[in-house]
Amino acid sequence: MSRELRVVLAGFGGQGVLFAGKVIATAGLIEDRELSWLPSYGPEMRGGTANCSVCLSDEPIGSPLVLDPDVLIAMNQPSFDKFVDAVVPGGLIIADTTLVPTIKERDDVTLCMVDAQQIAEAAGLKGLGNIVMVGKLFEQTGFCERETLDAAIDHCVPPKRAAMIEMNKKALELGMNA
Amino acid sequence: MAEKVLMKGNEALAESAIRAGCRFFFGYPITPQTELAAYMAKRMPKEGGTYLQAESEIAAINMVYGASACGARVMTSSSSPGVSLKSEGVSYMAGADLPGLIINVQRGGPGLGSIQPSQSDYWQATKALGHGDFQMIVYAPSTVQEMADCAYNAFDVADKYRMPVMILADGMLGQMMEPVVLPEPKTELPEKPWACTGHKFEREHNIANSLYLTAEELDRLNVERFERYEIVKQNEQLAESVMVEDADIVVVAFGASARIARSAVVSARKEGIKAGLIRPITLWPFPTDAIKETLGTAKVYLSVEMNMGQMVDDVRLTVNGQAPVEFFGRTGGVIPSPAEVLSKIEEINGKVGA
Structure with a gap:
């Protein structure tokens, strides 16, 4: 497991890529590591796509904008197409095949195809495909301790939506086993 | 805490x-x-x-x-x-x-x-x-x-x-x-x-x-x-100086661009290029003291900014002709990549023959 992780999460607005990024960043916060979370906030947000860069490191983080990610989490086709070639050789791509039907093969990266939104919906967790993807990321990279991941969920779900905590944790499990 | x-x-x-x-x-x-x-x-x-x-x-x-x-x-x-x-x-x-x-x-x-x-x-x-x-x-x-x-x-x-x-x-x-x-x-x-x-x-x-x-x-x-x-x-002058004591190339950058410049300086050091960073924390008063401390040891200065070259004026006024002052910038909302700042440092390093 690499101690440094530079992730781009991308998808449609409303799929929760910014929240998924916040869960990853919060895991770094809990483990007292260096981290940054940078959302896109430009006109593309109005056009329906959203992305964010998350860095976890043991060294101070320079640019929080990840141009050449170790990991791409792509939740729709335009996002996959936009970032697929930016991933560093030896990197990891996790694609939600529910909305990424066309996969461009690269033989120098690990490609994980997870039918995340379908998996979430089938388990009664509609809208938690983003967290299924975080579960898969954890299974692939072990970017934090297992219990940290649950603690990050506790931290990120607002108190008035506390009912969502267990559902998010279940989505994590589904992702790990996907 | x-x-x-x-x-x-x-x-x-x-x-x-x-x-x-x-x-x-x-x-x-x-x-x-x-x-x-x-x-x-x-x-x-x-x-x-x-x-x-x-x-x-x-x-x-x-x-x-x-x-x-x-x-x-x-x-x-x-x-x-x-x-x-x-x-x-x-x-x-x-x-x-x-x-x-x-x-x-x-x-x-x-x-x-x-x-x-x-x-x-x-x-x-x-x-x-x-x-x-x-x-x-x-x-x-x-x-x-x-x-x-x-x-x-x-x-x-x-x-x-x-x-x-x-x-x-x-x-x-x-x-x-x-x-x-x-x-x-x-x-x-x-x-x-x-x-x-x-x-x-x-x-x-x-x-x-x-x-x-x-x-x-x-x-x-x-x-x-x-x-x-x-x-x-x-x-009230405030600045952070990183690895400037023996630096041939002193990069000057503030705010967001200083984060990118720092990554570039660290990469340059790994290549054996003696680069350092001065990061003004106050822009007015401009931290002339921190820059003057490097006069005599720095062979060249490089101002990195997200504009067409503005702070570089203050660097030039402070250096006052005692060393060349170069500039690298991106504008319009483009955040420069550490790689392009590193390229500029490498180019300057070739010129000063350090």
């Missing part, structure tokens, strides 16, 4: 300002600064303070003038085009010796420009935000923690010198989240015997005014104000 929390730069500025005793916020929404105003709208009433969305940036800065004249800790925030609108009011504050905090979360310009991060308001902030002979103290944080620290200290510095203070951030620092330890709320605030709080027939009138129709009187006031500015220059 207080708990580390994950916060956006814009939110950290707001929370820290409240903890510094700021109880009046007047603003007008604009991307990429809006989270700051939104946070204030939520938090200020809980602290017994006033959040007011004015009808315009011009109205907001004049409300800042009024609250400051009454002795309050007060601030406004905006992004580049909105800050231009505030310029008249800031000049009036400077002319009336009123403290206050103005935050600029910069975006690309000129005009409406873009909404992406930029540093193209350096000249505006450090040379002439408004008309007349005046300066503001300008802080340039480069992390969310420093956003909080600068906002916390800015009010003390503004009150101490009776000057408007600016925090010059940008869209990247405003929007990004990082861990931050928030400061303890201030309980003791300085007395302001000059404030217009009602004389109750017990003292002379206090007047907040920038109009002086007698030339000699205004001349005297301007000279006095600039004597104060000299003290600020001596006392």
